[in-house]
Amino acid sequence: MKIKQLSLFVAAFISCKFAMAAPENFQEKVASGEYIATTGDCAACHTVSGSAPFTGGLKMVTPVGAIYSTNITPDKDTGIGNYSYEDFSRALRQGIAKDGHRLYPAMPYTEYAKINDDDMHALYSYLMNEVKPVHQTNRKSDIPWPLNMRWPLAAWDWAFHDSDVYKPDQTQSAEWNRGAYLVQGLTHCGTCHTPRGLAYQEKGFDQHDKRFLSGGQLAGWSAPDLTGNSKTGLGSWSAQEIAEFLKTGHTDGNAAFGPMSEAIEKSTQYLTDADLSAIATYLKSLPSSDAPAQASAKADSTSAALIKGDMSQPGSLLYMNNCSACHRIDGKGYTKSFPALAGNTAVMGDDPSSLINIVLAGAKTPVTRESITGLTMPDFAWRLNDQQVADVVTFIRSSWGNSASAVNAEEVAKLRKQSVGQPEVKK
Ligand code: HEC
Numbered sequence: 001m002k003i004k005q006l007s008l009f010v011a012a013f014i015s016c017k018f019a020m021a022a023p024e025n026f027q028e029k030v031a032s033g034e035y036i037a038t039t040g041d042c043a044a045c046h047t048v049s050g051s052a053p054f055t056g057g058l059k060m061v062t063p064v065g066a067i068y069s070t071n072i073t074p075d076k077d078t079g080i081g082n083y084s085y086e087d088f089s090r091a092l093r094q095g096i097a098k099d100g101h102r103l104y105p106a107m108p109y110t111e112y113a114k115i116n117d118d119d120m121h122a123l124y125s126y127l128m129n130e131v132k133p134v135h136q137t138n139r140k141s142d143i144p145w146p147l148n149m150r151w152p153l154a155a156w157d158w159a160f161h162d163s164d165v166y167k168p169d170q171t172q173s174a175e176w177n178r179g180a181y182l183v184q185g186l187t188h189c190g191t192c193h194t195p196r197g198l199a200y201q202e203k204g205f206d207q208h209d210k211r212f213l214s215g216g217q218l219a220g221w222s223a224p225d226l227t228g229n230s231k232t233g234l235g236s237w238s239a240q241e242i243a244e245f246l247k248t249g250h251t252d253g254n255a256a257f258g259p260m261s262e263a264i265e266k267s268t269q270y271l272t273d274a275d276l277s278a279i280a281t282y283l284k285s286l287p288s289s290d291a292p293a294q295a296s297a298k299a300d301s302t303s304a305a306l307i308k309g310d311m312s313q314p315g316s317l318l319y320m321n322n323c324s325a326c327h328r329i330d331g332k333g334y335t336k337s338f339p340a341l342a343g344n345t346a347v348m349g350d351d352p353s354s355l356i357n358i359v360l361a362g363a364k365t366p367v368t369r370e371s372i373t374g375l376t377m378p379d380f381a382w383r384l385n386d387q388q389v390a391d392v393v394t395f396i397r398s399s400w401g402n403s404a405s406a407v408n409a410e411e412v413a414k415l416r417k418q419s420v421g422q423p424e425v426k427k
């Protein structure tokens with residue numbers, strides 16, 4: 001129960017939408033606390049849209065009850081106004097609050113532990129001096145006794161948590177080290193992109209573990225492999241494309257969606273070009289999680305069949321009627337607007353959850369400083385039944401040279417309940 005419960009804490013935060021007062025120009029302010037708070041995306045969980053910044057109260061639903069993020073404004077009664085620097089760094093590095101209680105690992109102290117002292121001081125000083133104190137009492141979790149006891153978390157920390165600060169690797173360049181520091185720590189990419197074990201611990205916190213960033217799951221979405229895997233990871237992406245994706249929300253052929261859109265909108269788009277390029281350099285150095293995996297073949301027999309009107313492949317007619325207007329017959333989409341499905345690493349991941357979710361619920365491309373209008377992918381939950389969604393997703397995973405496992409109607413039914421909250425409409 002405890003394990004299952006933990007497994008949803010972190011997963012839950014992604015399903016929420018938040019607003020953040022966006023800082024304008026960071027290019028000269030890399031060392032500032034505000035830049036660090038943005039890079040660490042504290043607002044993702046501590047700012048709820050409609051409430052004052054950093055007052056917490058974000059609900060994270062679990063099967064045994066909800067927990068809520070806390071007020072981290074410098075208010076002395078309800079926030080962290082009484083936290084000394086030592087209290088603050090202990091909370092961020094060891095997951096222990098000022099009064100000594102253990103934090104749930106929904107707060108990513110497992111990665112923030114890597115934040116160095118200079119950045120930790122700047123972050124503390126920003127929250128204490130530049131954020132307005134707001135009196136807002138924290139909500140107690142709705143988890144009933146005895147499941148709400150926090151002492152088992154000490155055992156979890158003992159087993160899985162390493163609270164050491166990032167140690168530079170002298171054999172690597174300064175840029176690589178900067179990227180490793182950001183990815184493993186502040187930007188906590190691994191909370192979504194690293195697979196988790198039975199106790200919900202991330203399997204690996206740096207490149208020494210080959211499961212690090214090899215693809216994770218969260219509340220119905222799949223976060224793809226970010227290693228050098230050519231088929232499902234970033235092996236076929238250039239460093240420049242990775243940086244562009246994190247800054248603008250798209251490359252020529254890919255567009256971010258779901259939880260990744262939120263991470264880009266609220267955090268990565270504000271990173272300096274130097275930091276984005278450091279992140280890309282580090283990611284490009286990760287060896288493939290599956291060395292024999294090949295990029296999708298360039299051979300395309302699908303387009304020719306569709307053009308001839310050959311709809312024998314299951315899902316092809318559904319594709320022509322519902323998808324081809326935007327993603328085109330050849331699956332190449334339109335540069336920088338409708339993403340390509342042919343050769344798209346996100347389409348070929350072993351875990352099809354994100355694809356099923358985007359077809360059911362639709363999506364809007366991230367709105368960033370570089371792309372100010374979002375384009376919409378319509379939702380098909382009301383138009384297509386489970387079998388049809390399964391067929392069309394299987395079709396895009398196996399056409400134009402793509403090759404990935406088929407999807408069945410049961411998988412769609414499960415996600416439909418989770419993402420749209422409704423069973424299928426029978427026609
Ligand atoms: C993925 C969600 C998430 C992110 C991102 C996040 N937090 Fe938290 N944080 C939480 C939750 C949830 C709690 C409460 C945990 C609990 O009650 O056990 C918390 C608790 C805390 C606490 C303890 C406060 C108290 O006394 O209760 C501090 C301090 C804190 N966060 C600071 C930060 C800072 C600074 C950042 C950004 C660098 C950040 N958090 C980013 C989810 C998050």
Ligand code: HEC
Pocket residue numbers: 014183187188189190191192193221222223224225226232233242245246254255256257258259260261263268279344345346354
């Ligand atoms: C809140 C969870 C979350 C966090 C944090 C997160 N990601 Fe993602 N990411 C996702 C999901 C889900 C997807 C799949 C949707 C998509 O392709 O946009 C994704 C997709 C991506 C893709 C596209 C991969 C592909 O094959 O299409 C890249 C690149 C990426 N993330 C990089 C990063 C980096 C780098 C970080 C840290 C700076 C990061 N992400 C942090 C959830 C997350």
Ligand code: HEC
Pocket residue numbers: 253254255256257258261319322323324325326327337338339340341344346347355358359363364365366375376377378380392393396
């Ligand atoms: C009106 C245009 C339109 C139609 C019709 C459409 N899409 Fe999309 N699709 C988009 C846009 C725009 C995005 C990018 C969404 C985002 O980034 O949030 C997208 C994204 C996707 C993605 C994620 C790829 C990536 O890397 O971002 C998949 C998979 C997808 N669509 C499949 C389909 C399927 C299957 C159909 C038919 C059932 C379909 N789409 C119909 C516009 C469309």
